[in-house]
Amino acid sequence: MQNVRVFFRKTGDARFLSHLDVMRCFTRALKRSGFDVWYTQGFNTHIYLMFASPLSLGFESEYEPMDFRIVDDTPVAESEIIDRLNSGLPKGFEVFAASVPEHEHTDVAFSEWEIKMHGDADALFSAFEDFISRDEIPVTRKNKKGVERTENAIEYIKKISYRKDGSCFVIDAVLRSDTSSSLNPSLLVNTFLSDCRIGAEDIRITRKKLLLQDLEIFK
Numbered sequence: 001m002q003n004v005r006v007f008f009r010k011t012g013d014a015r016f017l018s019h020l021d022v023m024r025c026f027t028r029a030l031k032r033s034g035f036d037v038w039y040t041q042g043f044n045t046h047i048y049l050m051f052a053s054p055l056s057l058g059f060e061s062e063y064e065p066m067d068f069r070i071v072d073d074t075p076v077a078e079s080e081i082i083d084r085l086n087s088g089l090p091k092g093f094e095v096f097a098a099s100v101p102e103h104e105h106t107d108v109a110f111s112e113w114e115i116k117m118h119g120d121a122d123a124l125f126s127a128f129e130d131f132i133s134r135d136e137i138p139v140t141r142k143n144k145k146g147v148e149r150t151e152n153a154i155e156y157i158k159k160i161s162y163r164k165d166g167s168c169f170v171i172d173a174v175l176r177s178d179t180s181s182s183l184n185p186s187l188l189v190n191t192f193l194s195d196c197r198i199g200a201e202d203i204r205i206t207r208k209k210l211l212l213q214d215l216e217i218f219k
Helices: 012-016 018-032 077-089 121-132 186-195
Strands: 002-010 058-070 091-099 110-119 138-142 148-152 157-165 168-175 198-209
Touching: 002 077, 012 058, 018 058, 018 077, 077 091, 077 157, 091 121, 110 121, 110 186, 121 157, 121 168, 138 186, 168 186
Parallel strands: 058 198
Antiparallel strands: 002 058, 002 091, 110 168, 110 198, 138 148, 157 168
């Protein structure tokens, strides 16, 4: 049996597909691929799929990993895996790499994000400069039991920078994204916009990479 990890992009209108929809897309693509893939055991068998740090609805990504297994031990070329999967995937998905997994999913510690906001870039830049310089940025969220808690977003930010690109204000951030705790970039953006009271249009949030504790790329 071969363990395979593919890396894919999720862009454009595909960002509006839920994680369950993404699983369905790849299940269909694998069935069409002709690979002898491994199915889970038990009453409700299905193709084994495993995603590291599943992407939130509405986000785009340039680096999404997915694991599956091929029953046959005969090695399959990376290019063949890529071509077969892409031929069965809908628009907005593109597999660009395939390999043997090097890291465990629990090794993911951070996500690297690009956040683009269209509007008054000068005003957004100035407001964010003040916002991110604070020692504390309170964010409120609910746990799985529906209990609200307030935390300091600064504690979840590993790196952050920001810039103007024409009429677009861009934030580049590395945020905590491990199995025990994480910071959703939309929570940071919504807190900022509520605080500065400046309008922004066509907000695009894109995950650029998944990173390990030492900030090396998850593979």
